[in-house]
Amino acid sequence: MSNSIESRRTPLYECHQRAGAKIVEFAGWQMPVQYVGLIEEHRAVRQQAGLFDVSHMGEFSVRGPDAASFLQRMTPNDVSRLADGRAHYSGLLTEDGTYVDDILIYRFAEDDYMLVVNAGNRQADLDWLLEHRGDAEVAIEDRSDDTALLALQGPAAAEILAGLTDSDLAAVRYYGFVSGKVAGHPAIISRTGYTGEDGFELYLEPEAAPPVWDSLLEAGAPQGLVPAGLGARDTLRLEAAMALYGHELDRTTTPWEAGLSWVVKLESGDFVGRDALVRQKEAGIPRRLIGFEVVGRGIAREGYALATSGGAEGVVTSGTWSPTFEKSIGLGYLPTGSTEDGDPLVITVRKREVEARAVPIPFYKRAR
Amino acid sequence: MYPADYLYSKDHEWAKVDGDVCQIGITQFAQEELGEVVFVELPEVGDTFEAHDEIGTIESVKAVAEVYTPVGGEIVAINEAAADDPTIVNQDPHAAGWLVKIRLSDPAQLDELMSADAYEQFAGGGS
Numbered sequence: 001m002s003n004s005i006e007s008r009r010t011p012l013y014e015c016h017q018r019a020g021a022k023i024v025e026f027a028g029w030q031m032p033v034q035y036v037g038l039i040e041e042h043r044a045v046r047q048q049a050g051l052f053d054v055s056h057m058g059e060f061s062v063r064g065p066d067a068a069s070f071l072q073r074m075t076p077n078d079v080s081r082l083a084d085g086r087a088h089y090s091g092l093l094t095e096d097g098t099y100v101d102d103i104l105i106y107r108f109a110e111d112d113y114m115l116v117v118n119a120g121n122r123q124a125d126l127d128w129l130l131e132h133r134g135d136a137e138v139a140i141e142d143r144s145d146d147t148a149l150l151a152l153q154g155p156a157a158a159e160i161l162a163g164l165t166d167s168d169l170a171a172v173r174y175y176g177f178v179s180g181k182v183a184g185h186p187a188i189i190s191r192t193g194y195t196g197e198d199g200f201e202l203y204l205e206p207e208a209a210p211p212v213w214d215s216l217l218e219a220g221a222p223q224g225l226v227p228a229g230l231g232a233r234d235t236l237r238l239e240a241a242m243a244l245y246g247h248e249l250d251r252t253t254t255p256w257e258a259g260l261s262w263v264v265k266l267e268s269g270d271f272v273g274r275d276a277l278v279r280q281k282e283a284g285i286p287r288r289l290i291g292f293e294v295v296g297r298g299i300a301r302e303g304y305a306l307a308t309s310g311g312a313e314g315v316v317t318s319g320t321w322s323p324t325f326e327k328s329i330g331l332g333y334l335p336t337g338s339t340e341d342g343d344p345l346v347i348t349v350r351k352r353e354v355e356a357r358a359v360p361i362p363f364y365k366r367a368r
Numbered sequence: 369m370y371p372a373d374y375l376y377s378k379d380h381e382w383a384k385v386d387g388d389v390c391q392i393g394i395t396q397f398a399q400e401e402l403g404e405v406v407f408v409e410l411p412e413v414g415d416t417f418e419a420h421d422e423i424g425t426i427e428s429v430k431a432v433a434e435v436y437t438p439v440g441g442e443i444v445a446i447n448e449a450a451a452d453d454p455t456i457v458n459q460d461p462h463a464a465g466w467l468v469k470i471r472l473s474d475p476a477q478l479d480e481l482m483s484a485d486a487y488e489q490f491a492g493g494g495s
Contacts, residue, residue, distance in 0.1 A: 022403075038429050039404050231403070231430050298407055299427050321406040321429050350425065350432075 010055035011148050011206040015213050019227050026230055027120035029056040034229040041228040042235050042323040045195055048224030049154030051216055052233055054201075055209065058122035059147040060115040060129070064138035067111050074132060075105065076255060076277070078268035082107040087175050087192060090263055091255065092128055093273030097280060099249040099258075101125050104192065106177060114143075114188075114203075118245045132272065148209035152216060153199030153228075153236075155366075160220035161200055165189065169200075183215035194233060196240025196364050235320050241291060241331065241362035247302060247317045248289055248331055256285045257333065259361070287314065287333045291361035292345055294319075294328035296354040301330075305348040306356075312338030316347065322363065329363050369396055369488070371462055375478060376487030377438035379420075382462060383481060390439055390478075393466040394426065394457065397491040402428040405454040410446040410467060417441065419477050423468060426457065437470060439477045445469040 007025050016023065021032035032053065034041060044050050062071060071079045077090035084107055092100040101121040106114040117125045122144060129140050152161055158169050167180035167189055177190035185208035193199040204212055217225060234244070243249050248258055254277060255264050264277060294300055300319035307313050312335045319330030339345065345356040374382045380398035384391040399405065407427040417423055419440040426433045446468050450457055457465040472478075482490060 033430070034403060037404055235429060297409070299429075299432070301432070321427070323429070 008056075010053055011209040012053045012055060012213055015210055016053065016227075021227070021229060024230075027056060027118070029119060031056060032227070032229040034231045035227045038229065038231040038235065039323045041226060041232040044224060044226045045154045045197055045228055045232060045236055046324055047155070048226075049152060049156040049160055049199075049220055050195075050226055050228030050232065051213065051220070052151040052153065052228050052230075053149075053209075053213070054151050054233075055148040055206075056119040057149050058117040058119060058125065058142065058144040059149075059203065060117065060126065061141040061143050062113045062115060062129075062138060063111055063141075064136075065111055066136040066138045067113055070133070070136045070138045071105060071113060072269060073271055074129065075103070076264040076271055076273065077105070078265040079105065079107075079113075080268065081265075084109055085176055085178060087177060087190060089175075091249075091260075092125060093255075093271070093277075094251060095273060095276060096251075097254045097273040097276035098251045099245065099253055099255075100128050100251065102243060102245055102249055102260075106188075106190070116149075121245060146206065148204045148206045150202045150204065150209065150213060150216070151193055151195075151199065151233075152202065152220075152225075153193045153195040153197050154225075155198060156220065156223040156225065157197070157199040160216065160223055160225055161189070163219050164215055172200075183212050185212055187212070194240075194242055195236035196242070196362065197236075197366055234318075235323060238318050238320050238329065238331070239322055239324055239362070239364035243289075244318060253333075254280055254285075256280060257287050257289060259289045285336050288336050289317070289331055289361075290334050290339060291359050291363060292330055292332065292347070292356045293325075293359050293363075294330070294347065294354060294356045296356070298349040298352070298354050299328045300332075300347045300349060300354070300356065306332045306334060307346045307348075308334065308339045309344050309346070310338060314338075324364055329359075331361070370484040372484045374462070374484060375438070375481035376484065376490075377436070377481055378490065379436045379438070380491065381436065381438050383438050383478070384466075385472075385478060388472050388475065389444060389469050390441070390472055391466050391469050392423075392435075392437060392439075394433075394435065394461055395487070395491065396461050398433070399458050399461045399465075402426060402431055402433055404428055405457045408451045408454045408457060408467070410451055411443050413443050413446060415443045416473075417443070417470070419474075426454070435467060437468070438481055439470060439472055439474070441470040441473040443468050444471050
């Protein structure tokens with residue numbers, strides 16, 4: 001496989017090579033797509049645990065006396081409700097209420113936040129924030145090159161991590177985080193993830209990433225921990241019906257359409273995109289993200305045409321074969337009200353019409 | 369790794385010739401590149417194709433690969449077992465994971481294919 005000369009490597013590139021990973025280019029990065037096999041890695045995360053290198057993700061520091069009010073103005077979720085040591089899912093929206101990016105916001109202190117952004121949007125996000133800074137007293141710094149990110153995901157994740165840290169993991173609730181040490185290296189330990197399982201994301205200094213990676217794999221081996229690639233990350237997030245920028249979300253989609261209305265806090269004051277969201281809500285939301293399973297043979301992939309029996313037309317945004325359910329599933333947009341769960345759908349798979357059915361999302365929800 | 373008595377195409381298919389019938393499958397290199405196969409679509413017995421036509425598709429979780437016949441002719445058999453259990457294409461691509469048998473319309477087309485040694489170099493150099 002040829003890689004463009006500009007594509008970048010994470011601090012774990014050599015660990016991946018040593019583990020026999022298949023490396024592909026993703027958002028300008030040379031990333032492991034799989035090690036032993038996507039399906040096996042996917043199942044390990046559902047049943048035991050998997051370790052992902054997601055160091056390609058971007059991290060920004062947003063600090064200063066106006067940091068809170070600036071982020072409140074730039075994002076649809078309510079930053080004022082974040083406590084120290086808590087994170088939430090949000091977005092950066094255009095004036096049209098559509099997605100520049102979907103992001104996580106971490107609050108260290110009232111004047112100190114971290115934004116986690118998609119690798120492919122890093123420069124656009126930074127430009128967007130700087131353009132909108134105005135005279136706010138806030139320092140925005142791209143810390144991505146100084147930050148490695150590992151995701152330890154799966155039902156055994158907490159037990160594995162507990163053996164390598166003194167931090168009290170039981171006190172770290174979902175979307176909470178602490179600063180501590182993992183295998184002797186400073187880390188931000190965050191109870192977040194993109195798989196639908198319990199798990200942690202570990203923000204590290206780049207030099208710490210290889211020793212922490214090796215320590216985790218060694219400590220977790222008895223519980224079945226394996227390295228997992230971006231291939232499994234995608235099938236896991238899709239089963240959990242978590243949106244992926246460039247697929248479910250982009251500069252044409254609003255949170256209402258994407259089923260992310262819970263992210264929008266209209267009562268939290270003005271923010272970029274708010275007026276457009278209010279207008280769209282009043283005028284009627286034209287389309288909705290729906291889940292489907294394929295009844296016939298084949299995989300419905302991004303861009304394939306989707307239609308209801310009543311003739312309403314839409315498009316598939318993500319589709320895969322689901323290792324958990326052993327069938328083909330996907331997400332797509334259809335006109336609002338054109339289909340209900342259980343209704344038949346037709347997907348055009350390479351000129352062939354394949355029968356599908358609308359189903360509730362998420363496809364997968366872990367038992368708690 | 370590549371059977372010496374097979375012929376190979378640049379599209380990563382192999383052909384095993386037996387008289388005027390040619391058995392066709394995808395190579396070890398192709399199955400590794402694809403990853404775990406979850407669907408195999410094959411033509412029907414009696415269909416006829418020109419050399420380099422698409423005769424079916426193989427889908428893995430991440431990718432769709434078209435299968436091109438390296439030679440023209442009529443399909444005389446398809447591997448139902450591969451359609452029923454596509455994992456055999458990963459496990460045994462050069463034997464049990466065969467895809468179709470085609471009756472050659474022009475045996476001279478075989479001259480365009482590569483030997484095992486030439487293919488191994490071709491696939492190795494391409495990765």
